[in-house]
Amino acid sequence: MRTAAPDDADRRRPVPAILALLLAGAAVLVxxxxxxxxxxxRVVGWNDLVSAFTTDADGIAEAAVRQRIPRTLLAMxxxxxLGVAGAVLQGLTRNPLADPMILGVTPGASLAVVSGIAFFGLSTATGYIWVAITGAALASAFVYGIGSLGRGGPTPLKLALSGAATTAAFTxxxxxxLLPRVDVLNSFRFWQVGGVGGATYTKLGQVLPFLIVGALICIACSRGLNSxxxxxxxxxxxxxxxxxxxxAAFVGAVTLCGAATAVAGPIAFVGLVVPHVCRLLIxxxxxWLLPSAAMVGAxxxxxxxxxxRVVARPSEIEVGIVTAIIGAPFFIYVVRKQKVRAL
Structure with a gap:
């Protein structure tokens, strides 16, 4: 693996420019x-949006807006x-291909949750989160161990290949x-694709502490990741x-990946695409990279x-499918451009 490029310092924008970009990004996110x-x-107008937030009106439009609020918050x-976790994993491994899905972290969390439901009767969101975090940690340790075997240690190519093989095996x-258990399959066939349609305020309250802890750990490691x-x-x-x-950075990233997967299912490529975009901008x-990755990921x-929701109205396409459509070509672009070398 190579060390940081000699011109890395030149790739660090002035603080005022970074702040301007973050403010612009925040406006776009709003x-x-x-x-x-x-x-x-159902498409609602501006008046309906304002009415839903400022009055007690209980019309159809206002009810639709209020039901979409937790979904929007969960997506963000x-x-x-996933954006922060991807940036941390790429920084830890100095691997431009590092991504929670590609490295087997997200599939490990998924396998742990499905196993907990099928064999141990797991049924609570908090239980899903703890089990998903454990599965993500074990899977990432396994991938890193396999990728470290042989000469040269954990090279980017070996990590990507071991992660892809592990992901295929876990899938x-x-x-x-799932297939022999119709009840479990029916409950989680949409969750497997990855989506935020089942968001509730209760689910948000249960996952938020884990996400806050994971994010704080990652941010605390930001200076060390530079070193x-x-x-x-x-x-x-x-x-x-x-x-x-x-x-510490590993624990933070795994906590974020596991908790996010538990509530939204396995969503691919966000952790791959977002850090690369943020490095170009920030x-x-x-x-600065981690806060910007959080914003761009959201x-x-x-x-x-x-x-x-728009392209398939009145039905919808799960968000995991949309991110895969975006991320797969980007993954190919990164492989061709970076030639599978370290960051």
Whole structure:
């Protein structure tokens, strides 16, 4: 793996420019949230939006807006979590192909949840979250261990290949568990695709503490991730506790991935696309990269959810399908451009 490029410092934008970009992104995110509560099976107007938030009117339009609010909030939270987790995983592995889905983290969480439901009667959202986090941690450790075997250690190519193989194996196991159990299959066949349509305020309240903890851990490691980009030896020379940073950042990323997967199902490519976009706009400094990844991830998933509802009206396309359509070509582009080298 290579260390940070000599011109990495030049890729760090001035703080005023970064703040301007973040403010612009926040404005776009607010607009996307407004579109999310306005568009669906029934399109509501501006007056209906204002009425739903400022009055007690209980018309059809106002009821539709109020039902879409938790869905919009969940899309923003899940998108932000996956964006931050992807940026942290890419920073930890110095692998431009690192993504919770590609590295087997999200499929590990999915397998753990489905196994808990099928074999242990798991039925609570909090239980899903704990089990998903555990499954994500075990899966990511397994992928990293397999990718570390042989000469050269955990190279980007070996990690990507071991993650792809693990994802395929976990997906097959999930199908093997679900197919003989019609009740479990019917309950989770849409969850497997990845979506935010089942959002409720109760579910938001249960997952929010996990997402906050995971995000705070990742942000606390942002300075250390900058040092790791220079290589372990140089980071140690700068006074960083490399192993502590790696473990803490890993815990934060796994917590975000596991909790997001538990409430929204496995959603692919958000963690891959978002960090690359943010590096182009913000630069490589993780102190700014992680907040921007949260915002862009929230924006991407919110817009994807709106697109899925609009193009298939009166039905809808789950957000996991939309992100896969966007992310698959981007993945091919990254592979061709980066030639599977480290960051």
């Amino acid at each position: 607009l996307a949230a407004a579109l999310s509560v306005a568009f669906g099976t 939270l899940v998108g932000a979590s 097959s196991l999930i199908s093997a568990i 790791l980009a220079l290589g372990d030896e140089l980071a140690t020379g700068l006074g960083e506790r490399v192993m502590v940073i790696r473990v 630069g490589v400094d993780h102190r 924006l991407l998933l919110t817009v994807a959810d709106v697109v899925g």
